[in-house]
Amino acid sequence: MNIPLLHPKTSTPHHSQLFLTQIRTCQSMQELKQVHAFLIKTAQNHEPVVATELLRHSATSDFRDIDYALSLFDEMPEPDCFAWNTLIRALAETHDRPLHALLFFCNMVSDGMVEPNRFTFPSVLKACSVLTRLEEGKQVHGLVVKFGFSGDEFVVSNLLRMYVMCGNMEDSHVLFRRSFDGVDYMNKVMRDKRREEGIVVLCNVMVDGYVRVGNLTAARELFDRMHKRSVVSWNAMISGYAQNGYFLEAIELFHRMQMEDLLPNRVTLVSVLPAISRLGAIEMGKWVHLYAERNKIKIDDALGSALVDMYAKCGSIGKAVQVFESLPKSNVITWNAILGGLAMHGKAKDVFDFFARMERSGISPSDVTYIAILSACSHAGLVDKGRSYFNHMVNVGFVPRIEHYGCMVDLLGRAGYLEEAKELILNMPIKSDDVIWKALLGACKVHKNVEIGRRAAEVLMQLAPHDSGAYVAISNIYASSGDWDAVAEVRLMMKDLDIRKDPGCSWIEIDGVIHEFLVEDDSHPSAKEIHSMLEEISNKLNFEGYRPNTTQVLLKMDETHKESVLHYHSEKIAVAFGLISTTPKTPLQIVKNLRICEDCHSSMKLISKIYNRKITIRDRKRFHHFEHGSCSCMDYW
DNA sequence: ATAGGGTTAG
Structure with a gap:
């Protein structure tokens, strides 16, 4: 690089300006260090303006080196407020240094040479937020008041965020009300655009806070009350819904956002995609992909990962691989x-x-x-x-975490090593949970093992007494072994404890519209047509020699009734609707919230043959691609 | 020089 060859004695403010430009155009730490070395050699490293610029770049540029910045700071005889702020901010934003930022701030205050200003507090509060240190946060709040910055909107929004991130919604709300009223009043008087923007930020922080504590109702109420919303407001609400399992709501809001003429940005797409994935809404997912490409939204690793996940969860694993190959792949999440x-x-x-x-x-x-x-x-x-x-x-x-043991139990159990799977749960060095016992129970169901199944169900009923899973599974195990008395007993227990089976639910997307079906659902506008289609399917299945497998139904009832209940499993209703709503040979894609039952699995195989359709069903755990009468899972699932 | 939203998971 070109370092101006200046003799120390000829150094003037004009030359400082040259150095500033030199520093600002550095592309790496190495170049920056060269400039630094030259400054030392020519005894100009204590020139305040230049030294500060050097510090700022080593602390905040893309190639930053915090420790180098710290050493520069130590060389400063009288660091000014700007220098302190720069380092506090850099430390607060560095993954493992926020505590260091707080200590640095303490030094600044106790040093007493300079006073913190309005730029100091946002970083300090950010450090408290990521550390979730409410006590320290409150002390900083005290200093904010003492130094007279409680009216600064940047300071206040960070203060609010600190309370929110520490999960203290009560104090958040008090602070919010107070600053909101104050700012709102100012807004009316001053009609200041920047104030308005400040209010939006405060509201966004609150919405995000309610989302974090899982209070979606409060979040939505505030969201609806906002007079003005930014794209961040929409993103906070959409991701809030998506992360808390309200997938349809997330998508609905995403649609509404566009009707209100607000342009989704990259974060909006990243936020809504998980909801699209979970519902298997491939058409909408494709639309999002196209939207990103048309609007020059950069498909980075984050958006790319969400797209890969969407295509995979929507059944297009080939497309998922294709998108994956076009990504930078610098992120483990993408892989x-x-x-x-x-x-x-x-x-x-x-x-x-x-x-x-x-x-x-x-x-x-x-x-x-x-x-x-x-x-x-x-x-x-x-x-x-x-x-x-x-x-x-x-x-x-x-x-290994419980999830890894869960995989192993699933792996061993499904392959028939039930005893070993059970031993693994009993001997693992961490506490078992309901999910892992459910995995074992599921394996017992596949292998019709009453003995271990009963054991797992008993543990499960204690761990998750209100979860219907254990009851349903054990009664199905009893049913497949023909022990109807035991089935009736479980049934009675469920009645006593008021435990109801989780309703099965399936989604199918037709022309970009998602249709939802529950078990025995007749609320759909086309219910009548669906019903006749179900009858037709049933007749054709019988004609093909198919006999329903009725052992997986909770209740012992007379065979005809059982059959009709089976016909109404949500995935069958969705398939019937799919068959009447699409042209011949159109592949059907269905997403189900539970695992597919044995009867539905074997009838789907036949339906794919009779109607010559590819049918893809994504159940709770994996994909089943039905074609020409067989399934990609080879009946192992 | 300073504020708010995001991806993978038994």
Whole structure:
């Protein structure tokens, strides 16, 4: 690089200006250090303006080196407020340094040479937020008042965010009311655009706070009351819905946003995609992808991961791989998204290949990566491979979490090693939870093991007394072994404890509209047509020699009644609706909230043959691609 | 020089 060759004695303010430009155009730490070295050599490193600029760049540029910045700071004889602020901000924003930022702020205050200003507090409060240090936050709040910055909107929004992030919604609300009233009044008097913007930010912080504590109702109420909303307001609400399982609401809001002429940005798309994925709404997902491309929204790793996940969860694993290949892939989440997608589709070999590629590319796997790999082994029945990946994971230093043990229980149990799966739960060094016992119970159901199944159900009923899962599963196990007395007993217990079966629910997207069906649902506008289609299907199935498998129904009832209940499982209703709403040969895609039952699985195989349709059903855990009378899972699921 | 929203998971 070109360093101006100046003799120290000739250095003037004009030359300082030259150095500032030099510093600002540096592209790496190395270049910055060269300038620094030259400044030392020519005894200009204590020139205040230049020294501060050097500090700012080493602390805040993309190639920042905080420790180097700290050493520069130590060389300053009299650091000014700007220098303190720069370092506090840099420390607060560095992943493992926010505590350091707080200590630095304490030094600043006790040093007493300079007073904190309105730029100091936002960073300090940000540090308290990420550390969720309410006590320290309150002390800083005291200093905010003492130094007279409680009217500064940047300080206030950070103060509010500190209370929100510490989960203290009561104090948040008090502060919010007070500053809102104050700012609102000022707004009326001054008609100041920037004030208005400040109010929006305060509201956004509050909406986000309510979302964080899971109070979606309060979040939505505030959102609706806002006189003005920014794209961030919409994003906060949409992601809030999506993250809390209100997928239809998230999508509905996304639509409404466009009707109100607000342009979605990259974060909006990233926020709404998980909801689209969960509902399997491929048409909407494609639309989002196209929207990003048309509007020059950069498909970075975050948006890309969400798209990969969407295509995988919507059944288009090929498209998911295609999008994946076009991404920078610098992020472990991106790799996890494709690995999880491949696993879900039962493509175990691809999972291993992609995993090897990932390691070659220098991205370190995370614990989530191993969840994807283990679940791939589980779906493909690769017990030994799963065991060896589990050991590998431990050898490279991961402490297995309950999710990993869950995968192993699933893997062993599904493959028939029920005793070993049970022993694993009993001997693992961490506390078991309801999910892991459910995995074992599910395996007992597949292998019709009454003994271990009963044991698992008993534990489960204690761990999650109001969850219908254990009752439904054990009664199905009894039913498949023909023990109707035991079934009736479970049934009675459920009645006593007022436990109801989780309603099965399926979604199918036709022409971009999502239709939702519950068990025995007749609320759809086309209910009549659907019903006759169901009858037709049933007749054709019978004609093909199909006899329903009625053992998986909770109640013992007379055979005809049982059959009619089976016909009304939500995925069958969705298929019937799909068949009458689309042209011949159109593939059908259905998403179900529970796992598919044996009867539906075998009738879907036949339906795909009789009607010559590809039918894809995504159940709670994986994909089933039905075609020409068979399923991609090879009946192992 | 300072504020608010995001992706993967048994």
